[in-house]
Amino acid sequence: MGSAFPSVVPALAVDGVGFAYGGLPVLDKLSFHVAPGEAVALLGPSGCGKSTVLNLLAGFIAPDTGSVHVDGVPVHGPGPDRGMVFQSYALFDWMTVGENIAFSLRCAGRSRTEQRAAARDMAALVGLAGFESAYPYQLSGGMRQRCSLARVLAAKPRVMLMDEPFAAVDVQTREKLQEEILRIQAATGTTIVFVTHSIDEAVFVGHRVLLFGACGQAPRAFSVDLPAPRSQKRNRLHPDFLALRNQIYQAMHEDA
Numbered sequence: 001m002g003s004a005f006p007s008v009v010p011a012l013a014v015d016g017v018g019f020a021y022g023g024l025p026v027l028d029k030l031s032f033h034v035a036p037g038e039a040v041a042l043l044g045p046s047g048c049g050k051s052t053v054l055n056l057l058a059g060f061i062a063p064d065t066g067s068v069h070v071d072g073v074p075v076h077g078p079g080p081d082r083g084m085v086f087q088s089y090a091l092f093d094w095m096t097v098g099e100n101i102a103f104s105l106r107c108a109g110r111s112r113t114e115q116r117a118a119a120r121d122m123a124a125l126v127g128l129a130g131f132e133s134a135y136p137y138q139l140s141g142g143m144r145q146r147c148s149l150a151r152v153l154a155a156k157p158r159v160m161l162m163d164e165p166f167a168a169v170d171v172q173t174r175e176k177l178q179e180e181i182l183r184i185q186a187a188t189g190t191t192i193v194f195v196t197h198s199i200d201e202a203v204f205v206g207h208r209v210l211l212f213g214a215c216g217q218a219p220r221a222f223s224v225d226l227p228a229p230r231s232q233k234r235n236r237l238h239p240d241f242l243a244l245r246n247q248i249y250q251a252m253h254e255d256a
Ligand SMILES: Nc1ncnc2c1ncn2[C@@H]1O[C@H](COP(=O)(O)OP(=O)(O)OP(=O)(O)O)[C@@H](O)[C@H]1O
Pocket: 021, 024, 026, 044, 045, 046, 047, 048, 049, 050, 051, 052, 053
């Protein structure tokens, strides 16, 4: 799937997955693959199971039926190959930006020099250079989310699982962060699965959009063929962007 990506062992493979919370079925025979370095946006109405899919990929929950693989290896729980970015910033308030970013290296017993180098490099990558000694309360919402991103990136995950990561920031910051995530992805080659309620965000960030409908229905896939590198200025009003946005909008409302 995803024509821009050659067919290799998928970074993520969801095959025939069924999942229910107690008696409530949420996913039924769900299958999709994500290629290495691909960004896939999961879009759909509240309660259709998007976060559940992320939690299955993260290994926080296990499927009732079917399987989930990362790089061809079955998922049996969380692992350092997958990093999760949440809507809430999930930073340690008592640690500096640098300490937050380097937390995974500290847990892994890496030297202070390595921790400092990772903090410096990742802070620079997300546009927080010079803020390594600041505390989270001294940052804006957008900066805190950059710090969360840097903390996940410092662990060098193969896959980033992002659950509405920019929902809590203002529109301008959100658009900037969308560009940032694409820039970071191009620099690191990280595979991304990104949950959002926004069609524009899904089309701007995703190489592919999976549109979920009612619980248990197979999602519809839309390829996004926008010229790279994408930028808000160039792409937002591009006829291809608007056409795809309208196509997904209509599909969403056919389902409703
Ligand atoms: N821990 C849980 N226990 C029981 N039911 C749950 C649990 N988590 C989610 N659900 C239910 O599973 C369904 C799918 O939830 P999920 O959070 O995956 O949807 P979503 O598409 O991510 O929704 P939203 O866009 O609102 O975040 C919903 O009906 C929800 O109420």
